[in-house]
Amino acid sequence: MVEAADGCISYANIASTSLLGMPLARIQGLPLGALVESCAATDLNGLPLPLEAFPAVRGLRGETVSGSELRVSRADGSSSVLLCSTTPLLSAEGTLTGAVVVLQDITARKSLEQEKNAFLSMVSHELRTPLTAIQGYAELLHLLASRGERLDAALTLRFLAGLSDQSQRLEHLVDEVLDLTRLEHARLVVNRTHHDVLKTLTQVVESQAASSRHHLHLVLDGLQPGETLQGYLDEYRIEQVMSNLIGNAIKYSPAGGEIEVGLRATPGASHEALIWVKDQGIGIPPAELPHIFERFHRAGNLDRSISGLGIGLYLVKELVTLHGGRVWAESSQGAGATFYVQLPLNQGQEECLAWEQE
Numbered sequence: 001m002v003e004a005a006d007g008c009i010s011y012a013n014i015a016s017t018s019l020l021g022m023p024l025a026r027i028q029g030l031p032l033g034a035l036v037e038s039c040a041a042t043d044l045n046g047l048p049l050p051l052e053a054f055p056a057v058r059g060l061r062g063e064t065v066s067g068s069e070l071r072v073s074r075a076d077g078s079s080s081v082l083l084c085s086t087t088p089l090l091s092a093e094g095t096l097t098g099a100v101v102v103l104q105d106i107t108a109r110k111s112l113e114q115e116k117n118a119f120l121s122m123v124s125h126e127l128r129t130p131l132t133a134i135q136g137y138a139e140l141l142h143l144l145a146s147r148g149e150r151l152d153a154a155l156t157l158r159f160l161a162g163l164s165d166q167s168q169r170l171e172h173l174v175d176e177v178l179d180l181t182r183l184e185h186a187r188l189v190v191n192r193t194h195h196d197v198l199k200t201l202t203q204v205v206e207s208q209a210a211s212s213r214h215h216l217h218l219v220l221d222g223l224q225p226g227e228t229l230q231g232y233l234d235e236y237r238i239e240q241v242m243s244n245l246i247g248n249a250i251k252y253s254p255a256g257g258e259i260e261v262g263l264r265a266t267p268g269a270s271h272e273a274l275i276w277v278k279d280q281g282i283g284i285p286p287a288e289l290p291h292i293f294e295r296f297h298r299a300g301n302l303d304r305s306i307s308g309l310g311i312g313l314y315l316v317k318e319l320v321t322l323h324g325g326r327v328w329a330e331s332s333q334g335a336g337a338t339f340y341v342q343l344p345l346n347q348g349q350e351e352c353l354a355w356e357q358e
């Protein structure tokens with residue numbers, strides 16, 4: 001509460017001490033000008049505000065202000081965004097006696113808003129790249145057709161492959177964003193069925209090898225080609241995990257590079273599989289290794305022209321965890337990276353059998 005007579009704070013509650021970063025004894029009786037100065041209050045862009053623009057000062061001029069946002073800095077170096085509302089106080093005779101100021105700390109909400117905006121602009125940027133390419137192919141085809149020019153078979157194939165690649169990239173980006181939203185709303189569930197993990201992995205390796213210029217090898221340990229490795233897993237989601245890891249190995253290593261995809265079966269009581277994807281690409285700096293599975297994290301050694309949302313590994317980790325498994329990476333910068341996925345193969349089956357028997 002601010003007095004009209006002297007422009008000093010006549011009352012402040014205990015919550016204001018943490019918002020303003022000052023003891024109550026200092027706030028009470030402080031002139032508004034001194035308060036604004038000691039909080040180094042600015043607008044949200046960090047530009048200093050003239051004293052007369054502050055809600056409390058406007059309140060003393062008889063104005064009602066609601067929802068004005070400002071940034072304050074405290075002596076300890078921390079800063080907050082405050083939502084500030086003011087209303088003038090009038091006596092029974094209608095004379096202005098002061099103003100009541102209400103402050104609310106909205107720092108968390110603001111940073112969430114900023115994160116959301118940064119995410120939206122990153123998604124729009126990423127979506128625009130394949131869209132522009134698709135548009136380019138379509139316009140070229142349209143131009144040739146309008147001139148009555150015939151496309152030879154080789155060029156037609158190249159255009160079609162380009163269109164298909166770019167639409168797949170678009171689809172992948174949209175799927176990643178949708179899965180992220182599902183995860184955030186706890187709507188991503190795994191639908192386990194019995195299936196052959198080796199067959200799924202072989203299919204992913206073959207399809208990725210067909211569309212890339214890298215050399216992909218499948219290495220088996222404890223298994224023979226053609227054997228089956230039964231798992232009680234969500235086939236679609238496990239395929240997604242494998243595709244993401246192999247896709248990254250391709251994306252972050254030079255064309256023609258060797259990529260080893262491995263599967264080790266460990267039979268027995270802890271019936272589980274270990275899958276690894278090893279590349280000879282740019283690697284991951286040691287300081288970044290603990291962070292690469294975090295949402296939106298992209299390592300600092302990347303050439304930023306390599307597209308990506310920083311969601312793929314986060315999804316991999318969440319999907320593997322939903323299956324009761326574990327994922328980790330080993331790497332040294334410039335010497336390639338190896339990602340490991342350890343998957344229990346029978347988890348969830350006992351509960352399902354018990355449920356079926358009931």
Ligand code: ADP
Pocket residue numbers: 248249252279281282283284292297298299300302307308309310311312313314336337
């Ligand atoms: P995106 O590839 O879209 O950036 P991901 O979540 O799949 O997002 O990966 C997060 C980050 O981890 C990447 O930006 C990259 O810095 C790093 N990374 C992932 N896989 C590899 C890899 N095989 N080699 C080097 N760095 C990798």
